Amino acid sequence: MNNMNLTMLTDFYEITMANGYFQNGWKDKIAYFDMFFRKVPDNGGFAIMAGVEQVIRYLENLKFSQSDIEYLRRKQFGEDFLEYLMNFKFSCDVWAVPEGTPIFPGEPVVIVRGPVIEAQFIETMILLTVNHQSLIATKANRIVRAAQGREVMEFGSRRAQGYDGAIYGARAAYIGGCVGTACTIAEKEFNIPAIGTMAHSWIQMFPDELESFRMYARTYPDNCTLLVDTYNTLKSGVPNAIRVFNEEIVPRGFRPKGIRIDSGDITYLSKAARKMLDAAGFHDCKIVASNSLDEFIIRDILIEGAKVDLFGVGERLITSRSEPVFGGVYKLVAIEEDGIIIPKIKLSENVGKVTNPCFKQVYRLYDKESSKAIADVLTMHDEVIDENEPYEIFDPEYTWKRKTLTGFRAQKLLVPVFEKGKCVYESPNTQQIKEFCQAQLDTIWDEVKRFENPHKYYVDLSKKLWDEKQGLLQSYSVK
Amino acid sequence: MNNMNLTMLTDFYEITMANGYFQNGWKDKIAYFDMFFRKVPDNGGFAIMAGVEQVIRYLENLKFSQSDIEYLRRKQFGEDFLEYLMNFKFSCDVWAVPEGTPIFPGEPVVIVRGPVIEAQFIETMILLTVNHQSLIATKANRIVRAAQGREVMEFGSRRAQGYDGAIYGARAAYIGGCVGTACTIAEKEFNIPAIGTMAHSWIQMFPDELESFRMYARTYPDNCTLLVDTYNTLKSGVPNAIRVFNEEIVPRGFRPKGIRIDSGDITYLSKAARKMLDAAGFHDCKIVASNSLDEFIIRDILIEGAKVDLFGVGERLITSRSEPVFGGVYKLVAIEEDGIIIPKIKLSENVGKVTNPCFKQVYRLYDKESSKAIADVLTMHDEVIDENEPYEIFDPEYTWKRKTLTGFRAQKLLVPVFEKGKCVYESPNTQQIKEFCQAQLDTIWDEVKRFENPHKYYVDLSKKLWDEKQGLLQSYSVK
Numbered sequence: 001m002n003n004m005n006l007t008m009l010t011d012f013y014e015i016t017m018a019n020g021y022f023q024n025g026w027k028d029k030i031a032y033f034d035m036f037f038r039k040v041p042d043n044g045g046f047a048i049m050a051g052v053e054q055v056i057r058y059l060e061n062l063k064f065s066q067s068d069i070e071y072l073r074r075k076q077f078g079e080d081f082l083e084y085l086m087n088f089k090f091s092c093d094v095w096a097v098p099e100g101t102p103i104f105p106g107e108p109v110v111i112v113r114g115p116v117i118e119a120q121f122i123e124t125m126i127l128l129t130v131n132h133q134s135l136i137a138t139k140a141n142r143i144v145r146a147a148q149g150r151e152v153m154e155f156g157s158r159r160a161q162g163y164d165g166a167i168y169g170a171r172a173a174y175i176g177g178c179v180g181t182a183c184t185i186a187e188k189e190f191n192i193p194a195i196g197t198m199a200h201s202w203i204q205m206f207p208d209e210l211e212s213f214r215m216y217a218r219t220y221p222d223n224c225t226l227l228v229d230t231y232n233t234l235k236s237g238v239p240n241a242i243r244v245f246n247e248e249i250v251p252r253g254f255r256p257k258g259i260r261i262d263s264g265d266i267t268y269l270s271k272a273a274r275k276m277l278d279a280a281g282f283h284d285c286k287i288v289a290s291n292s293l294d295e296f297i298i299r300d301i302l303i304e305g306a307k308v309d310l311f312g313v314g315e316r317l318i319t320s321r322s323e324p325v326f327g328g329v330y331k332l333v334a335i336e337e338d339g340i341i342i343p344k345i346k347l348s349e350n351v352g353k354v355t356n357p358c359f360k361q362v363y364r365l366y367d368k369e370s371s372k373a374i375a376d377v378l379t380m381h382d383e384v385i386d387e388n389e390p391y392e393i394f395d396p397e398y399t400w401k402r403k404t405l406t407g408f409r410a411q412k413l414l415v416p417v418f419e420k421g422k423c424v425y426e427s428p429n430t431q432q433i434k435e436f437c438q439a440q441l442d443t444i445w446d447e448v449k450r451f452e453n454p455h456k457y458y459v460d461l462s463k464k465l466w467d468e469k470q471g472l473l474q475s476y477s478v479k
Numbered sequence: 480m481n482n483m484n485l486t487m488l489t490d491f492y493e494i495t496m497a498n499g500y501f502q503n504g505w506k507d508k509i510a511y512f513d514m515f516f517r518k519v520p521d522n523g524g525f526a527i528m529a530g531v532e533q534v535i536r537y538l539e540n541l542k543f544s545q546s547d548i549e550y551l552r553r554k555q556f557g558e559d560f561l562e563y564l565m566n567f568k569f570s571c572d573v574w575a576v577p578e579g580t581p582i583f584p585g586e587p588v589v590i591v592r593g594p595v596i597e598a599q600f601i602e603t604m605i606l607l608t609v610n611h612q613s614l615i616a617t618k619a620n621r622i623v624r625a626a627q628g629r630e631v632m633e634f635g636s637r638r639a640q641g642y643d644g645a646i647y648g649a650r651a652a653y654i655g656g657c658v659g660t661a662c663t664i665a666e667k668e669f670n671i672p673a674i675g676t677m678a679h680s681w682i683q684m685f686p687d688e689l690e691s692f693r694m695y696a697r698t699y700p701d702n703c704t705l706l707v708d709t710y711n712t713l714k715s716g717v718p719n720a721i722r723v724f725n726e727e728i729v730p731r732g733f734r735p736k737g738i739r740i741d742s743g744d745i746t747y748l749s750k751a752a753r754k755m756l757d758a759a760g761f762h763d764c765k766i767v768a769s770n771s772l773d774e775f776i777i778r779d780i781l782i783e784g785a786k787v788d789l790f791g792v793g794e795r796l797i798t799s800r801s802e803p804v805f806g807g808v809y810k811l812v813a814i815e816e817d818g819i820i821i822p823k824i825k826l827s828e829n830v831g832k833v834t835n836p837c838f839k840q841v842y843r844l845y846d847k848e849s850s851k852a853i854a855d856v857l858t859m860h861d862e863v864i865d866e867n868e869p870y871e872i873f874d875p876e877y878t879w880k881r882k883t884l885t886g887f888r889a890q891k892l893l894v895p896v897f898e899k900g901k902c903v904y905e906s907p908n909t910q911q912i913k914e915f916c917q918a919q920l921d922t923i924w925d926e927v928k929r930f931e932n933p934h935k936y937y938v939d940l941s942k943k944l945w946d947e948k949q950g951l952l953q954s955y956s957v958k
């Protein structure tokens with residue numbers, strides 16, 4: 001979507017390493033990288049995968065322009081390497097978890113295989129894209145769940161972290177469950193419903209509130225939502241709205257759409273406003289609430305009985321304010337030598353940071369009866385899980401915690417996206433991704449979707465992969 | 480910089496209002512808007528203005544494309560309004576505080592005057608741009624101050640909220656005091672020094688750490704910084720680095736540049752590594768630290784005596800993790816009727832949210848002797864502060880708190896950026912803005928720059944503006 005050439009949106013070390021590999025004669029050396037994350041934001045039970053479509057766009061457009069080369073020449077790279085970059089053509093294989101899928105810590109959500117220079121080079125953009133959109137999709141879904149069926153609109157553009165933060169943030173929020181956005185360009189580009197009515201300035205422009213409402217109602221009689229808190233919500237805003245609904249909307253054969261409350265005590269004001277609207281015969285007039293909302297405030301005001309039909313959520317959604325970082329990482333898991341795949345592991349004094357080696361696949365096992373997801377299993381890439389045989393899963397840390405599954409359906413989570421640099425995946429449109437996400441979420445147990453202390457979903461290693469990992473750990477401890 | 484047409488990156492209500500004003504015959508009605516913010520992120524004493532150059536680019540390119548018009552036609556706007564948009568030409572006056580200036584709550588940092596449709600339409604993008612860049616510049620400056628003269632590099636692209644979050648975030652971080660970035664495109668576009676060496680994957684690619692270091696040193700003998708924490712920092716990484724410095728760098732006539740520690744206890748490891756490097760005669764070899772740093776961690780490890788020369792700060796800088804929202808707002812402050820400026824005020828039950836009406840200017844008063852900034856004064860736009868007369872400032876809330884100033888220099892903070900839609904301001908380049916920022920910060924008392932409980936800088940109203948505001952408040956309370 002972005003017309004700018006983003007090839008150079010990369011950490012500079014990707015380039016120094018690329019040159020180093022090139023000088024070392026490793027331009028065709030094959031490497032495998034996994035992208036995965038270690039912790040769900042806000043201590044939630046799962047995240048939502050998003051950003052694959054933009055990763056694809058980026059990889060399809062990967063190309064060093066003449067001005068990129070000139071810039072790199074000033075950085076003192078040699079002519080042989082610059083010539084290599086000039087002829088650079090992406091040739092890797094890429095697998096990814098489809099957008100909208102619930103994802104869990106420790107499992108690869110993107111896998112890249114190919115010449116190490118290429119596979120390494122794309123690290124920054126893959127991380128940036130998937131980290132950002134998964135963060136916002138995940139946060140949006142938390143807020144949507146808190147709203148318990150009421151609609152949530154994304155209102156955050158003005159407080160987003162940059163233009164793409166607003167645009168792709170709106171896309172991710174929609175995937176995560178929002179019904180629409182205030183961001184116009186997001187509708188134009190992604191067909192995400194954009195809505196909006198008026199700011200306080202509209203009301204201030206007129207001699208008084210009543211006249212400002214009247215003018216708005218005459219302009220949009222079929223779609224009239226009035227902002228009622230500019231002066232005094234209950235003494236002025238709601239009575240003026242009701243008067244204008246009666247005098248300007250109903251006589252024209254329409255019904256009022258809603259009122260919006262953007263300040264004050266939403267619980268109290270919405271209850272009082274609901275009574276006033278009902279008493280005036282406008283049971284069907286919706287109440288929209290906005291103003292620094294998030295999942296915690298929404299949960300609390302609904303517990304208190306707030307009468308809100310639609311939430312507009314701004315800065316705390318578009319920046320994922322409570323946890324604005326999705327910590328996806330991109331790690332080397334194998335290389336090829338003479339056509340043989342050699343697994344690689346990164347050690348760490350922090351046990352949780354030891355990586356899972358090998359070229360892998362992820363299976364999600366669904367209970368055939370309930371259709372609920374039981375566990376994810378990381379396997380070697382060519383392992384097959386036979387649905388007709390009992391399958392034993394076990395905790396990779398506490399291996400005595402074992403469970404034998406029967407009556408399950410096993411589905412590969414990672415699908416091919418690029419084969420030898422050619423895109424082989426057609427991204428669904430944003431609406432389809434949103435629907436897919438909802439369907440996938442229906443397979444996740446409520447206990448995993450709980451806000452506080454969610455049940456930890458099983459992400460296990462197959463016996464074969466576990467053995468490989470132990471072997472590598474042993475060989476390092478022997479050294 | 481971004482080639483995409485961002486005209487439609489606007490909240491949809493800007494368009495519904497525009498159409499409403501158009502239908503009401505107000506296409507030429509003049510309005511005045513102020514952008515200001517209410518609270519410094521992280522309870523700091525000041526923020527740093529950034530983003531003006533990108534606001535200018537946006538306004539210069541404001542234009543509805545044919546596809547924008549077609550999209551709006553599908554949204555059922557009338558042909559007369561669409562024709563107006565097709566011929567839309569920005570014609571407002573804009574004033575802004577130059578980038579790099581320390582700014583304070585409650586004072587206008589951007590003022591827009593012009594036809595209400597235009598002046599209102601640009602709200603979303605002005606807020607988005609200035610909010611984002613000021614947020615990151617302010618956060619970066621906190622981190623740079625914590626580093627007490629040691630260099631800070633911005634390393635956050637992979638965790639930024641979108642592509643522009645990375646690119647303009649790098650720009651803002653540089654303005655705020657970082658010495659460089661890992662983001663390559665930021666150097667190419669803004670001439671911000673980009674650096675980078677190697678990831679852990681570089682080391683994993685080789686049979687062992689020593690060989691990986693050796694290969695890197697041979698590739699970059701004149702610029703060799705080695706990542707020492709892949710296996711074991713003190714037992715393996717630092718000894719291997721020293722060996723390679725001795726065997727590959729020194730014999731070639733160079734000195735080693737540095738080592739980087741990216742995990743573990745930075746204080747302990749950096750102290751131990753410093754001793755080892757010094758003992759090997761590499762007193763000049765720098766120690767770089769990274770890994771989830773922020774101003775609080777940097778302050779603490781320096782108190783503990785960590786031997787770090789250069790910090791790489793990633794996700795907590797590029798997202799301003801501790802407070803990822805800069806809450807700038809855009810409020811109507813006046814309209815014109817028959818050529819007369821009519822001030823407007825927005826009331827609120829929250830006293831702090833009552834706006835300052837009128838078309839204004841902001842003066843910064845500097846003490847002539849110390850060159851330190853004493854106070855900012857909001858005045859009517861055409862008020863002049865006479866430096867040769869004693870000037871009385873007073874707290875707008877507690878008006879008995881008064882102070883008479885002499886021996887001061889008064890400088891207008893807001894400078895003209897657009898006159899009747901034509902840009903009249905030439906943005907300095909990013910380096911110049913960075914230097915200007917540093918010079919401006921030198922005028923701010925240390926008490927205001929303190930991390931905890933900073934002294935509150937005075938932002939007062941002139942007597943004339945205060946009287947105007949009181950008059951408006953009175954007239955509303957009479958109603």
